[in-house]
Amino acid sequence: MSNIIPSDNSNLKRILSDIFPNKKIMIHHNNDGSQTIFLS
Secondary structure, three states: OOOOOOOOOOHHHHHHHHOOOOOOEEEEEOOOOOOEEEEE
């Protein structure tokens, strides 16, 4: 699969920062391999 996000999440955080410029972004890795993204 070519759409796997790198483990450092820098791309994801950069994209979310562009969309939500005034939000704090936190990415939580769950035990089942999924991720939860918090915007505050």
